[in-house]
Amino acid sequence: MITYRSFRNADPPLLLNLWRDCELGRGAARPQSVEAIELVTFSQPYFDPAGLIIAQDGDRAVGFIHAGFGCDEDGAELVTDPGVICAIMVHPEFRRQGIGRELLGRAEQYLQQQGAVHVQAGQSPGLDPFYFGVYGGTRPSGFLLSDPLAEPFLAACGYSPVDRFEVLQRDLANSRDPANFRLVAFRRKVRLDAFDQRGNTNWWWHNHLGRVDSVRFELLLKSDDTSCAGVTVVGLDHFTSTWQERAVGLLELDSTDHADADLHRQVLIVEVLKRLRQEMVTRAEIHVREGAEALIEMLRQTGFDTVDMGVVYRRNESLR
Structure with missing residues (x-):
């Protein structure tokens, strides 16, 4: 008989084993320890045991769902609408028995009790409270x-x-970087510098990038040391056993509001990739919201290829 309950302090080893058994595809890391998931989930200051619901068959965890909330526009505090389904999984031996639907219904009820009117399934920037660095690759993206x-x-x-x-x-491993007159000419005017973190961080940032290894790269003009583009690089160590490579993720790619912003970002990425090769990194990943065609085209010209797609879903009906 399948029973359902909220998270308990003794559950992390059960959930880690379930995570490994569910075979969620290339975008799910295979953490080697409970601590890897605990750091980005159970130890978050806003973690609510009632939002993580477990399906049990006897003493065995056979499924779970995790619901939570995102932050306000300033990244300063939690907001309870919309709610977000961060993860849902059922062990292969117990699928097609209605367990997933029951878990989803219970998670929606939890979100409604906390004040949510709308529900999103799959995380996105600002609505990504958990699993940073263990699901999705560079970041959870649906x-x-x-x-x-x-x-x-x-x-x-x-x-x-x-x-x-x-x-x-x-x-x-493919060291052929793009080269043209404009790119080479601009590279002579800039230098790459590294920082522990970007300047304008907030509470939400510290609960995400602040919990993983990261470094901020800035492309600085040699003439006056002003930044014209920047990107944050995060280690994807938990994906090593899944991808069989040493990989990093690129986040927070930005540039100044300049007519040559795409050129600035391309030079930045080329220089960062050169630095990463020296550190024996073999793969870099970046997530881009669909519709940013200029950015996607620039990345493809820089040697990136699309390997997956993250999809965010919205419940067709509100909870009220």
């Missing part, structure tokens, strides 16, 4: 299409796609 069970399940439960993120990767 549910990945490489997990083939997610989309049909959510569609059957009344959820529709509302946002998409392209997942692009660059094989750093």
Whole structure:
């Protein structure tokens, strides 16, 4: 008989084993210890045991769902609408028995009790409270299409796609970087510098990037040391056993409001990839919201290819 309950302090080892057994595809890390998941989930200051619901068969955890909330526009505090389904999984031996639907219904009830009117399935920037660094690769970006069970399940439960993120990767064993006159000329005017973190951080940032290894790279003009582009690089060590490579993720790619912003970002990425090769990194990944065609085209010209797609879903009906 399947029973359902909220998270207990003794559950992390059970959930780690379930995570490994569910085979969620290329976008799910295979952590070697409970601490890897605990750092980005159970130890978060806003973690609520009632939002993590476990399905049990006797003493065995056979499924779980995790619901939570995002932050306000300033990244300063939690807001309770919309709610977000961060993760859902059922052990392969127990699928197609209605366990997933029951878990989803209980998670929606929890979110409604906390004040949510709308529900999003799959995390996105600002609505990504958990699993940073262990699901999605560079960051949680919806549910990945490489997990083939997610989309049909959510569609059957009344959820529709509302946002998409392209997942692009660059094989750093291929050292052929783009070269043209404008790129080479601009590279002579700049230098690459590294920092522990970007200047304008907030509470939400410290609960995410502040919990993983990261370094901020800035492209500085030699003439006056002003920054014209920057990117944050995060280590993806928990994906080593999944991808069989040493990989990093690129986040917070930005540039000044300049007519040559795309050129600035391309030079930045080329210089960062050169630095990463020296550190024996073999793969770089970046997520880009669908529709940012200029950025995606620049990345493809820089040697990146699309390897996956993250999809965010929205419940078709509100909770009230």
